[in-house]
Amino acid sequence: MTPACLLDLAKFRQNCQRMKDVADSEKMTLRPHVKTLKSLQAAEYYAPASGPITVSTLAEAATFASAGYTDILYAVGLSPNKFGQLAAIQSLAPNFTVIADSQAAVNALVDYASELELPLSVMLEVDVDDHRAGLLPESPELVACARALSAAANIHFRGIMTHAGASYDCDTKAAQQAMGQQECERIAKAATNLLQAGVTCELVSAGSTPTALADIEHTGINELRAGVYATFDCVMAGLGVCETTDIALSVLTSVIGHQGDKNWVIVDAGWMALSRDQGTASQQQDCGYGLVCDEHGKLLDGWYVSATNQEHGIISHRDNLTPPESVFGYGRLLRILPIHACATAAQYSKYHVIGDDGNITAIWSRVNGW
Amino acid sequence: MTPACLLDLAKFRQNCQRMKDVADSEKMTLRPHVKTLKSLQAAEYYAPASGPITVSTLAEAATFASAGYTDILYAVGLSPNKFGQLAAIQSLAPNFTVIADSQAAVNALVDYASELELPLSVMLEVDVDDHRAGLLPESPELVACARALSAAANIHFRGIMTHAGASYDCDTKAAQQAMGQQECERIAKAATNLLQAGVTCELVSAGSTPTALADIEHTGINELRAGVYATFDCVMAGLGVCETTDIALSVLTSVIGHQGDKNWVIVDAGWMALSRDQGTASQQQDCGYGLVCDEHGKLLDGWYVSATNQEHGIISHRDNLTPPESVFGYGRLLRILPIHACATAAQYSKYHVIGDDGNITAIWSRVNGW
Known part of the structure; x- marks a missing residue:
């Protein structure tokens, strides 16, 4: 019956392989964003439970955790009314990781984490493109937040992440390359600043479909995130990222x-x-x-x-x-x-x-x- | 937890009463469109099972039929791959009614209806505003379709319906009144043309939230349809239809x-x-x-x-x-x-x-x- 949503398996597999090849060739960890399809069956093809994933909601986190995923990054800043759900997800996914991008959020997380049985993994979000959320790489608040998280009793500070959403407006290969380079350079700058302040980042995570597929070396990051590449769409075709x-x-x-x-x-x-x-x-x-x-x-x-x-x-x-x-x-x-x-x-x-x-x-x- | 969708009961009840008052004062049947909320519990307030309703999907039709609604108008043209679902809905809702707006659709419905146990109620859609679907009131095809439906063995021709969707662009009271009048006049014209051709319309059904609430007498129609009035929204406020x-x-x-x-x-x-x-x-x-x-x-x-x-x-x-x-x-x-x-x-x-x-x-x- 119509309307119905179709997924072409051959094209889907090919798209998934394309991003995997990029990550493999540059020896980066690929942490696919499952938010486009939000499907356990689809994820078997491009984001198996043996590897890390990115999610956009706690409903996804809970579903994937129940299915055996242990390393889940929830890539949206938490509101305090979601804290109560963390323990259940953590109990299934020990490496469940949340993000913050302000001293206020860090303070709230640090307070709440002290009530948790397991240490809470946290990353800081960095703004590389003036697009949405995140702390600027040079900001003193980034250093202060990282220090607070590293010093907190029941928190495991994992590192920093960013998303160059502005790449969706880059309609030439050159612009996508430039944005990809900017993304890597800015997040690497943040990692350097933190290291100089005495805080080590285990993960330096970045990516968007256009910047991940841009013809550049992703120097400065060790983890690549992207999502819509698994299916692509007219916006991506219009940018020349796919046909x-x-x-x-x-x-x-x-x-x-x-x-x-x-x-x-x-x-x-x-x-x-x-x-x-x-x-x-x-x-x-x-x-x-x-x-x-x-x-x-x-x-x-x-x-x-x-x-x-x-x-x-x-x-x-x-x-x-x-x-x-x-x-x-x-x-x-x-x-x-x-x-x-x-x-x-x-x-x-x-x-x-x-x-x-x-x-x-x-x-x-x-x-x-x- | 956020985000969540809230419904303010007091405002909702007031909005529902406002449209009921219009229909009552003009002695029209109100056939609310349940497509905005698609909720049985909400419908108890503005579209109880004792009266007629309008739906936008067969999923709604099946749900409301199961809950005791007997007079359901599915106000979207049918595709043949949905015919197989009609019998089950009819068995629960004897006055379940579908629409058509072309000779091709009428032919297909007439063919399929002959396989049904119960007579299939059908209305014809009329175009009053050049907005989307429907046959023009003056078109010979409207007469031909009505005659074919009236003559078909297992079909109950109930009449004609329209929706002045163009009213969503009418940003003054005067424009909404003019569109409301146009809607009534054009659907009435269609009914007259059919009567002259020997086909009687039991229902002459029209409405959209802006035209239903326009300060006019809805002369020429005996049934009022509208949906978004139950909650309203910023589009309606921008048109001055609500605050x-x-x-x-x-x-x-x-x-x-x-x-x-x-x-x-x-x-x-x-x-x-x-x-x-x-x-x-x-x-x-x-x-x-x-x-x-x-x-x-x-x-x-x-x-x-x-x-x-x-x-x-x-x-x-x-x-x-x-x-x-x-x-x-x-x-x-x-x-x-x-x-x-x-x-x-x-x-x-x-x-x-x-x-x-x-x-x-x-x-x-x-x-x-x-």
């Missing part, structure tokens, strides 16, 4: 109507199925709410989802072509490539996995919520 | 950090918690990803969610004020009013209901998926 043919996630949809005078095809995938993400709107080519493929996944050149309502999508052609009946007739199936895989996947509780023979070979579940 | 103080839905979030030099407050509600909807971007005041209230729901003037990542929200002030520590300190709770309630609510599987004493009095569940 549209690499995109492993798609939404299966049915044609439910037409507006002939407007050359519109109406499908049953609206923003509820595709998400409201319009992340290509600022790119050279605006893909609206997704690029359109036939039911087998072959891109239909120039056709895209130009508008959405809750359960309706409107497909039109960039040159206002008339939709051919043979492709867009009532009841025909189509696949929509997601603008942002993390946002599209979030609209589902499961994936229909397409095997090498083009048929559904498995259904994988997903952890939603917090 | 921001009427908005009954909010996202509870925690402050997890700051970027002092930018006057940013970082919270744990990103687009995963708020949705990617930026529906006020084209309005006079862009509310970003939501307006910010204190933990009790009091609006904090000028503060809004200016940017989001997956699990991070950035709050800033329109005049770049420095966030006061007393309100925005680490760990403080805030509430975010949603841009588009349907999209925000869709990110959750349950609501925390705030009773008259300001405390959580209930947890209501939600039907997601298709």
Whole structure:
């Protein structure tokens, strides 16, 4: 039944291998972010329980810890109302690690950690790109926080991490390389400053899909993090980080109507199925709410989802072509490539996995919520 | 724990009563759209099982049918791969009604209905605003479709329906009134054309929150449909359809950090918690990803969610004020009013209901998926 979220296993495997090769060739630990798919079955392919992972919610942390993952980094600053959940996750995943980026958060964590049975692993977040959260590499607060964590009785200070989210705006290879270098240099600078202040970082962790795949040596970091590379999406294709043919996630949809005078095809995938993400709107080519493929996944050149309502999508052609009946007739199936895989996947509780023979070979579940 | 989706019961009840009063005063049947909240417990307040409802997915239809609702309109055109689900819903809800807006869809439905045990109720969708789906009131295809449905052996033709979605762009009372009148006139015109062709419409159904609440007499329709009025949101407030103080839905979030030099407050509600909807971007005041209230729901003037990542929200002030520590300190709770309630609510599987004493009095569940 449509809409449904499809995962192309062959493309997914290829994407996973590509990032693994980068990490292996540079002898970095790869700590994949499982937040795009949030699926234990998917993670077996690119983030097995024998290695470290990154998560975006405590719901993910608890699920992966229950499944045998022991080294889990929760890469979002904690609020105090989440402290009560830490002990249960720690008991399953001894290397469960949380982050902080302020003296206030460090103080709260240090206080709370004293109540825990096991030592709490903590990393500090560093800001390398003026994008979101984190302490500046040169800031005295970074040193003060690291010293406080290192000195705390029941805390294991693991090191520092950053995420160059600004790389999502780098639309040339050169810009991605520059951002990748900036990311490494800035986090390495933070590590040097801490070392000079007497604090050693076991982990110096960085990464985003564009900077991880940039053609640079990731000097200065020993752990690479990235997430959306496992499926890719139209935003990544628009940045030139992948080709549209690499995109492993798609939404299966049915044609439910037409507006002939407007050359519109109406499908049953609206923003509820595709998400409201319009992340290509600022790119050279605006893909609206997704690029359109036939039911087998072959891109239909120039056709895209130009508008959405809750359960309706409107497909039109960039040159206002008339939709051919043979492709867009009532009841025909189509696949929509997601603008942002993390946002599209979030609209589902499961994936229909397409095997090498083009048929559904498995259904994988997903952890939603917090 | 944050983020969480809150529903203010007092405001919710008041909003529900407002629409009921409109329908009652004009002696129209109210067929609320349950797609915003998708919750059986919420529906008890504004769409009890004794009356008709509108749904946006077959998952909703099945859930509400199982709970005793007998008159359910599925207001999205069907794809053939959903036909197999109709019989089970019909067996619970005899007046379960589907829609079509093309000869192709009518033909497919007529064919399939012949296999059903019970007669299938069908309505035709009419386009009143060039917005999305539906047949034009004057179109020969509308007459042909109505005749085909009326003549079909196992089909009960119930009438016509429309939705003036273009009203979401009507930012003055006058424009909303004009659109409301256009909606009524155009659907009435369709009914007249059908009557002249020998087909009677038992139901002439229209509505959207702005046109339903417009200060007009809804002449020409006998059934009013609307959905988002139950909670309202920033889009509706921006159109002047409600006040921001009427908005009954909010996202509870925690402050997890700051970027002092930018006057940013970082919270744990990103687009995963708020949705990617930026529906006020084209309005006079862009509310970003939501307006910010204190933990009790009091609006904090000028503060809004200016940017989001997956699990991070950035709050800033329109005049770049420095966030006061007393309100925005680490760990403080805030509430975010949603841009588009349907999209925000869709990110959750349950609501925390705030009773008259300001405390959580209930947890209501939600039907997601298709």
